[in-house]
Amino acid sequence: MMDFANILFGGPCNRRCPFCIGQQLPLAVRQDNLDRFPPTNLGALIEAVNRLGVRQIVFTGTTTDPQLYRHECRLLELLRSQVTTGASYSLHSNGVLAIKKIEVFNQYDKACLSLPSFESTTYQRMMGANTQVPDLEKILERSRIPVKISCLINEHNASEIDSFLARCQRLGVERVVLRRLLGETRHWEVLEDHHPVRFYRGNPVYDLAGMEVTFWSFDETRSTSLNLFPDGTLTGDYHLTRVGETSTVAAG
Ligand code: SF4
Structure with a gap:
């Protein structure tokens, strides 16, 4: 049983995260497909999604942000007309274009935005020099879909996590x-004063005054997905799934 399907976009990004794992993938699977409609081999993905009963389809990226794709709405329409599983459509993005493309953003069923910090200096260390922190407050005000926040933890923001979570709470994030980087062995002292209310696939889930916080570790997690790469490669391979997801921490 496949949990979800990723449609992965490749090409230049509007951020330059030093940990962008997609950059380590073979050139073929991170080629620029931002202007290609429909994505190469989409028919095979749709066939597999329908055959396997996949109920979640994710727009994400190997080396780019999926909101840089020029045909988001057309692709959503095409999928909604041909996928028969009642799937929901999720955007995994760095949020940089969310306001500019808010009408498109709201065409998804939900979104997961990667945001490592509200502090400009920290954000630039993690997402690239001369970049601006997206205005999460404005995004949440204008969003008509549920928005989850994904925060990669490393040495730059580990000490800010408590204040980061407090700000998310104030903004009404639910x-x-x-997340930790793939292969990360360092221990981050986060939420150590809290007790998990449950575990999701081995990952502790906390309740911070109504805001659900999951501390996710890919190394301890097993999930399966279909992955359509920019060159049309279609896999159900767990490792590639992890690489794609980790790359888009960021983007998703
Ligand atoms: S990690 Fe994501 S946001 Fe960062 S450069 Fe890579 S694709 Fe872009």
Whole structure:
């Protein structure tokens, strides 16, 4: 049983995260497909989604942000007309274009935005020099879909996590996922004064006054997905799934 399907976009990004794992993928699967409609081999993905009963389809990226794709709405329309599983459509993005493309953003069923910090200096260390922190407050005001926040933790923002979560709470965020980089062995002291209310696939889930926070570790997580890469490669391979997801921490 496949949990979800990723449609992965490749090409230049509007951020330059030093940890962008997509950059380590073979050139073929991170080629620029931002202007290609429909994505190469989409028919095979749709066939597999329908055959396997996949109920979640994610727009994400290997080396780019999926909101840089020029045909988001057309692709959503095409999928909604041909996928028969009642799937929901999720955007995994760095949020940089969310306001500018808010009408498109609201065409998804939900979104997961990667945001490592509200502090400009920290954000630039993690997402690239001369970049601006997206205005999450404005995004949430204008969004008509549920928005989850994904926060990668490393040495730059580990000490800010408590204040980061407090700010998310103040903004009315309902769900946050804290992530570690693939292969990360360092221990981050986060939420150590809290007790998990449950575990999701082995990952502790906390309740911070109504805001759900999951501390996610890919190394301890097993999930399966279909992955359509920019060159048309279609896989159900767990490792590639992890690479794609980690790359888009960021983007998703
Ligand atoms: S990690 Fe994501 S947002 Fe950062 S450069 Fe890579 S694709 Fe872009």
